[in-house]
Amino acid sequence: MSPTRVPVVDGWFTAEGGEFRLLGTCCRDCGTVYFPREDAYCRAPGCAGTELAEVPLSRRGRVWSYTDGRYRPPAPYPSDPERTWHPYTLIAVELTAERMVVLGQGAPGVTVADLAIGMEVEVVPGVLAEEDGRTLTTWHWRPVPGEGPVPGERRASEERPVPGEAS
Amino acid sequence: MTGEVAVLGAGMHPWGKWGRGFVEYGTKAARAALADAGLEWSAIQSVVGANTVRCGYPGQVAGATFAKALGWQGARVTSVYAACASGARAIDTARAQILSGMADTVLVVGSDAAPKGFFAPAGGERPDDPDWLRFRVLGATNPAYFALWARRRMALYGDTAEDFARVKVKNAAAGAANRYARYRSPVTAEEVAASPVVADPLRLLDICATSDGAAALVLGSVETARRLGMARPVRIRAVSSVSPTHPRTALDLPDIATDSAPPGSPVPDPFRPSIARAAYEEAGLGPEDLSLAEVYDLSTALELEWYEDLGLCAPGEGAKLLREGATAPGGRIPVNPSGGLASFGEAVPAQAIAQVCELTWQLRGQAGERQVPGARAGITVNQGLFGHGSSVVAVR
Numbered sequence: 001m002s003p004t005r006v007p008v009v010d011g012w013f014t015a016e017g018g019e020f021r022l023l024g025t026c027c028r029d030c031g032t033v034y035f036p037r038e039d040a041y042c043r044a045p046g047c048a049g050t051e052l053a054e055v056p057l058s059r060r061g062r063v064w065s066y067t068d069g070r071y072r073p074p075a076p077y078p079s080d081p082e083r084t085w086h087p088y089t090l091i092a093v094e095l096t097a098e099r100m101v102v103l104g105q106g107a108p109g110v111t112v113a114d115l116a117i118g119m120e121v122e123v124v125p126g127v128l129a130e131e132d133g134r135t136l137t138t139w140h141w142r143p144v145p146g147e148g149p150v151p152g153e154r155r156a157s158e159e160r161p162v163p164g165e166a167s
Numbered sequence: 168m169t170g171e172v173a174v175l176g177a178g179m180h181p182w183g184k185w186g187r188g189f190v191e192y193g194t195k196a197a198r199a200a201l202a203d204a205g206l207e208w209s210a211i212q213s214v215v216g217a218n219t220v221r222c223g224y225p226g227q228v229a230g231a232t233f234a235k236a237l238g239w240q241g242a243r244v245t246s247v248y249a250a251c252a253s254g255a256r257a258i259d260t261a262r263a264q265i266l267s268g269m270a271d272t273v274l275v276v277g278s279d280a281a282p283k284g285f286f287a288p289a290g291g292e293r294p295d296d297p298d299w300l301r302f303r304v305l306g307a308t309n310p311a312y313f314a315l316w317a318r319r320r321m322a323l324y325g326d327t328a329e330d331f332a333r334v335k336v337k338n339a340a341a342g343a344a345n346r347y348a349r350y351r352s353p354v355t356a357e358e359v360a361a362s363p364v365v366a367d368p369l370r371l372l373d374i375c376a377t378s379d380g381a382a383a384l385v386l387g388s389v390e391t392a393r394r395l396g397m398a399r400p401v402r403i404r405a406v407s408s409v410s411p412t413h414p415r416t417a418l419d420l421p422d423i424a425t426d427s428a429p430p431g432s433p434v435p436d437p438f439r440p441s442i443a444r445a446a447y448e449e450a451g452l453g454p455e456d457l458s459l460a461e462v463y464d465l466s467t468a469l470e471l472e473w474y475e476d477l478g479l480c481a482p483g484e485g486a487k488l489l490r491e492g493a494t495a496p497g498g499r500i501p502v503n504p505s506g507g508l509a510s511f512g513e514a515v516p517a518q519a520i521a522q523v524c525e526l527t528w529q530l531r532g533q534a535g536e537r538q539v540p541g542a543r544a545g546i547t548v549n550q551g552l553f554g555h556g557s558s559v560v561a562v563r
């Protein structure tokens with residue numbers, strides 16, 4: 001019998017309708033989008049909204065930055081200390097429509113050598129780990145096939161963007 | 168200028184991995200600060216402890232813990248927690264008590280006995296805690312965040328791994344001259360390059376270690392300082408205390424995502440420069456008036472970021488400032504003459520207090536080999552969880 005598949009966190013992503021998407025929420029009063037989802041109240045100052053509707057986030061975005069984890073992270077990261085550590089890639093992705101940056105692990109096989117700032121990536125379903133006989137599912141970012149780095153975005157010194165802005 | 172408080176005394180416990188409890192380190196640092204002030208413990212009217220969360224109960228009521236360890240004498244006690252900014256918040260609390268007339272002499276203590284390796288969140292199943300979630304879902308350690316920013320600097324500004332290594336070389340050389348520092352040996356660029364990658368592009372020697380350590384200050388009103396015979400005390404002229412404005416667009420630990428900006432709205436000002444800007448405004452001086460700066464070099468790349476956020480140079484020019492030698496000892500604006508966290512390591516509630524200890528010794532001309540000649544004004548800057556931060560300006 002195959003292990004039960006459970007999302008590592010409930011309600012953050014879905015594959016309903018066949019398409020895998022991250023799920024955020026959107027304030028009905030002011031339109032602010034939240035990921036991770038905010039269900040109780042809107043955090044925009046000056047907005048008293050308490051009605052938040054679930055919304056799928058953009059499937060694609062551009063790499064804001066990336067790194068990897070060469071050492072095993074401590075608990076609660078699900079990782080069996082008996083097994084060899086394989087570094088994961090961590091990718092911060094800028095979603096144009098939402099104007100936000102969302103972190104996620106890279107899909108299996110995606111290393112820092114495959115990435116560049118500005119490159120287009122898409123969200124795909126992934127497996128985080130096996131834990132207590134269960135398969136923990138998650139989201140991964142993966143370069144869009146056929147996409148290279150976007151010219152002019154790797155070394156944008158002429159426009160002097162300020163780090164810290166999701167420009 | 169109104170609103171100033173005096174540094175009556177400063178003290179530290181040497182940083183390292185000593186295998187003792189945080190109460191012992193903090194008490195020794197407190198006694199050193201009291202001795203430096205020439206005050207008996209019984210003369211202290213208030214104790215503000217910067218909390219440590221890894222030591223359970225006593226760590227979370229640090230004010231009372233240190234008051235008990237020093238001997239109950241009836242002083243007012245306060246405990247504050249703000250992660251890496253805890254020490255600065257403790258100083259700010261002490262300052263508010265002094266300026267309001269609530270207390271004349273206040274002891275501020277921060278101390279930690281840190282675990283080896285990565286800082287991890289508190290245990291248990293706590294999916295409502297963003298700090299727990301980033302480890303659980305992503306394995307995103309603190310160095311992973313430092314690396315995201317370092318990589319971004321490389322892409323935007325052309326910073327190189329060699330630039331980052333230069334920060335370590337500079338700070339290790341300074342730390343070698345500081346008897347309180349944990350690491351007392353010079354480091355070469357080759358040694359940085361040969362150390363293992365922790366989170367690409369950062370290597371082990373680019374990232375500060377976890378340490379045991381403690382720092383303490385005795386603060387008082389300027390009148391109290393004069394009464395104690397201090398004609399020209401070091402004075403704290405500003406303690407900034409700002410938070411970001413919504414939508415926050417900088418991805419800082421422990422966030423999994425930034426705020427989303429409403430469609431069509433202007434991109435808000437980046438937050439980090441506002442930490443120092445508020446301190447400059449309060450102090451009535453600017454970056455051109457500084458003799459030195461103590462910044463949180465949690466990673467080498469992050470130190471370069473602070474040069475820009477402190478206004479020592481324009482955005483993107485941090486590495487250039489470093490290469491010119493401006494931030495080295497003898498340069499125009501030495502940064503981290505103490506050796507920085509690169510030489511001390513992280514003892515979370517102590518480090519923002521340790522920064523002010525260094526300013527105090529530098530401004531008094533007591534820094535020995537690492538003295539910045541004629542130091543008149545200094546700034547510190549730090550950041551705690553969720554990216555909120557503080558900056559302290561001291562003058563003499």
Ligand SMILES: [Zn+2]
Pocket residue numbers: 027028029030031032042043044047048049
């Ligand atoms: Zn709203």
